[in-house]
Amino acid sequence: MRNAFCETLVHYSKDPNFVFLTGDLGFMALEPLQKAAGDRFINAGISEQNMISVAAGLASQGLFPWAYSIAPFIYARPLEQVRNDVCLHDLPVKLVGNGGGYAYGVMGGSHHAIDDYGILLSLLNMSVFVPAFSADVAPIIEKLLKFPHPAYLRLGRDEKPKGMTLPAYAPWRKLLDGQGPVMIIVGPLAGGILSGLQSEAGSTRPSVWVVSELPILAKGLPEEFSRDLERTGHLIVVEEHVAHGGAGEMLSRVLLMSGKAPRKFDHYCAKGYLSGYYGSQNFHRKESGLTVELILKDLKK
Amino acid sequence: MSFEKTLLQSRKRLLQMHFESGVGHIGGNLSCLDILMVLHHQVLGPQDQFILSKGHSAGALYITLWSMGKLKDEDLKLFHKEPTKLSGHPAPRWREEIIFATGSLGHGFSLAAGLALAKKLKKQAGQVFCLTSDGEWQEGSNWEALIFVMHQKLAPLTLIVDANGLQGFGSTKEVASMDNLIDKFRSFGIKVQEVNGHDLTALKSVLSEPTSEPRAIIAHTTKGKGVPFMENKMEWHYLPLKEDQYQEALKGLERP
Numbered sequence: 260m261r262n263a264f265c266e267t268l269v270h271y272s273k274d275p276n277f278v279f280l281t282g283d284l285g286f287m288a289l290e291p292l293q294k295a296a297g298d299r300f301i302n303a304g305i306s307e308q309n310m311i312s313v314a315a316g317l318a319s320q321g322l323f324p325w326a327y328s329i330a331p332f333i334y335a336r337p338l339e340q341v342r343n344d345v346c347l348h349d350l351p352v353k354l355v356g357n358g359g360g361y362a363y364g365v366m367g368g369s370h371h372a373i374d375d376y377g378i379l380l381s382l383l384n385m386s387v388f389v390p391a392f393s394a395d396v397a398p399i400i401e402k403l404l405k406f407p408h409p410a411y412l413r414l415g416r417d418e419k420p421k422g423m424t425l426p427a428y429a430p431w432r433k434l435l436d437g438q439g440p441v442m443i444i445v446g447p448l449a450g451g452i453l454s455g456l457q458s459e460a461g462s463t464r465p466s467v468w469v470v471s472e473l474p475i476l477a478k479g480l481p482e483e484f485s486r487d488l489e490r491t492g493h494l495i496v497v498e499e500h501v502a503h504g505g506a507g508e509m510l511s512r513v514l515l516m517s518g519k520a521p522r523k524f525d526h527y528c529a530k531g532y533l534s535g536y537y538g539s540q541n542f543h544r545k546e547s548g549l550t551v552e553l554i555l556k557d558l559k560k
Numbered sequence: 561m562s563f564e565k566t567l568l569q570s571r572k573r574l575l576q577m578h579f580e581s582g583v584g585h586i587g588g589n590l591s592c593l594d595i596l597m598v599l600h601h602q603v604l605g606p607q608d609q610f611i612l613s614k615g616h617s618a619g620a621l622y623i624t625l626w627s628m629g630k631l632k633d634e635d636l637k638l639f640h641k642e643p644t645k646l647s648g649h650p651a652p653r654w655r656e657e658i659i660f661a662t663g664s665l666g667h668g669f670s671l672a673a674g675l676a677l678a679k680k681l682k683k684q685a686g687q688v689f690c691l692t693s694d695g696e697w698q699e700g701s702n703w704e705a706l707i708f709v710m711h712q713k714l715a716p717l718t719l720i721v722d723a724n725g726l727q728g729f730g731s732t733k734e735v736a737s738m739d740n741l742i743d744k745f746r747s748f749g750i751k752v753q754e755v756n757g758h759d760l761t762a763l764k765s766v767l768s769e770p771t772s773e774p775r776a777i778i779a780h781t782t783k784g785k786g787v788p789f790m791e792n793k794m795e796w797h798y799l800p801l802k803e804d805q806y807q808e809a810l811k812g813l814e815r816p
Contacts, residue, residue, distance in 0.1 A: 304707065321678075
């Protein structure tokens with residue numbers, strides 16, 4: 260996804276309001292953007308607090324800054340700068356975090372972002388964009404370029420199943436039909452789950468929706484999703500994020516408030532570091548129960 | 561009216577506003593009022609920008625804007641009341657002179673760096689000024705900003721430090737050995753100038769000096785300046801004025 264991100268921004272880097280700030284990250288990835296953007300590509304050094312306030316200063320003057328780092332270093336380290344300087348002023352600073360969820364795997368907890376959108380969406384005026392596939396990155400960036408508010412783009416690793424044809428990007432997309440429960444997935448995790456579910460019989464197979472824009476609001480729910488949910492009464496939310504502040508909580512609230520609460524609700528989410536051991540992204544997903552195998556096992560109980 | 565008279569009137573108005581609203585932070589407001597007044601009345605041009613990083617001196621900024629006719633008496637009456645735009649620390653998005661809401665220390669210099677960088681990238685004229693406190697330099701983010709400003713050669717950008725030597729719970733020397741700020745600044749490569757922060761002529765002179773490089777002006781100031789019983793007293797960082805203290809303070813301002 261990072262390459263798709265870089266390629267897309269290269270395309271827009273000649274815009275007179277374009278500015279890209281990085282917290283000294285992007286080696287072997289962002290060099291084409293560095294070359295294309297010239298003095299509009301600024302390595303702000305390992306100083307994320309300063310970088311975010313500088314971005315706010317730039318945005319206040321009509322520029323359109325992107326601020327990039329490994330995910331936790333763009334939202335957790337400079338949280339107060341994001342909160343006060345960007346969100347309180349409703350400035351169009353675009354935060355870009357590479358490695359959403361457990362993507363940095365064995366690099367360890369400091370590099371994981373399993374609480375990013377929950378934290379950020381508690382801030383005023385903030386929106387979050389989570390591409391599930393590399394193909395989503397360009398349409399999201401095009402959207403962000405016209406988006407006059409703070410936003411966070413959570414990048415991950417593309418896990419699109421081979422041969423799968425994606426419908427055009429949309430905040431909510433139905434990617435698999437089924438007569439079973441309604442499943443909502445946030446992020447690249449969708450790829451592996453879709454692969455695993457394709458061979459399931461249609462009568463028990465969940466209908467799968469991928470949600471790429473947060474927060475989840477009542478007005479954003481597609482009618483087809485509501486119909487699916489009403490029919491089955493069973494909702495499953497899967498996300499590489501902790502339960503608190505996650506899409507599961509957001510969707511539950513919306514459904515409860517609109518009188519559409521499902522009879523059954525399952526939430527598969529990041530659970531931290533249960534064993535205390537570290538490993539690959541898939542190691543951590545497995546430990547949190549974020550695998551299609553476990554979901555299928557539960558469904559067949 | 562002479563500038564000195566305007567300044568005295570503003571000092572009185574600042575005390576009145578704080579007294580009527582029953583709020584503190586008076587000491588740090590009085591230490592930087594001269595700087596804000598000289599800067600806004602005699603230095604800033606239409607293309608220049610200012611960031612008040614020590615947001616707890618919002619009162620001094622409101623009074624400065626009042627002295628320029630940009631805020632009215634009825635506005636000042638709402639200081640610390642509700643509903644108000646004149647909150648204890650500057651609120652966002654209501655006046656072009658207040659580009660950023662501040663209040664949490666250690667943000668303003670980075671914001672000013674962003675403004676200066678915007679001017680550089682857009683090839684726009686004008687200077688950026690930022691006023692911090694001295695205790696505020698205990699915030700690590702300020703040093704991040706200083707590294708960035710020097711590396712990016714952001715100019716004309718002027719950092720002014722209201723060096724009154726006192727912070728919330730002690731002197732800057734006692735709390736964090738921050739009495740040698742000048743040496744620390746110089747070691748980062750920034751040009752440092754010193755000024756008596758209550759000498760109006762010297763302030764105007766140093767603030768008006770053209771600069772082609774980032775610079776820091778250490779303005780040596782007195783917390784509670786002008787009110788004898790407040791001067792250099794830490795407690796006036798926080799305390800509000802009682803009626804008898806207010807009357808005594810007004811008399812103190814009239815001393816020769």
